[in-house]
Amino acid sequence: MKAAASGLTTPEANNVWQNGKKTTTPLFHLSFISSNTPHSRWRIQVPKKIIVLSTSRNRSRRIIREALRGIEGKLISQGLGIITVKQPVYEFKMLEVQQKLVTLLTQAQLLTKNL
Numbered sequence: 001m002k003a004a005a006s007g008l009t010t011p012e013a014n015n016v017w018q019n020g021k022k023t024t025t026p027l028f029h030l031s032f033i034s035s036n037t038p039h040s041r042w043r044i045q046v047p048k049k050i051i052v053l054s055t056s057r058n059r060s061r062r063i064i065r066e067a068l069r070g071i072e073g074k075l076i077s078q079g080l081g082i083i084t085v086k087q088p089v090y091e092f093k094m095l096e097v098q099q100k101l102v103t104l105l106t107q108a109q110l111l112t113k114n115l
Contacts, residue, residue, distance in 0.1 A: 023108035
């Protein structure tokens with residue numbers, strides 16, 4: 001038996017895109033919808049037009065996923081979210097990406113301002 005993926009299914013992602021709260025920063029675009037899940041589930045999208053090499057796209061996803069782990073416990077509400085990358089992320093250090101995610105989530109009113 002296969003383990004369930006922690007990301008979003010296509011119908012869930014479509015629901016988030018259509019009905020979710022949207023926020024944008026120079027580095028990321030966020031769509032988020034609250035739900036009664038015990039923890040948040042994220043889809044991280046890195047377009048080929050932004051980062052051509054698949055290894056760099058995968059590294060960007062890993063960096064963002066690790067940065068989210070550090071701040072996920074401080075979220076005000078849990079739900080389903082899609083983060084789309086607008087610039088190459090692999091060039092930044094993990095702490096810089098984490099700070100930019102904190103800015104994005106604070107702007108979306110998903111984090112408290114005093115971390």
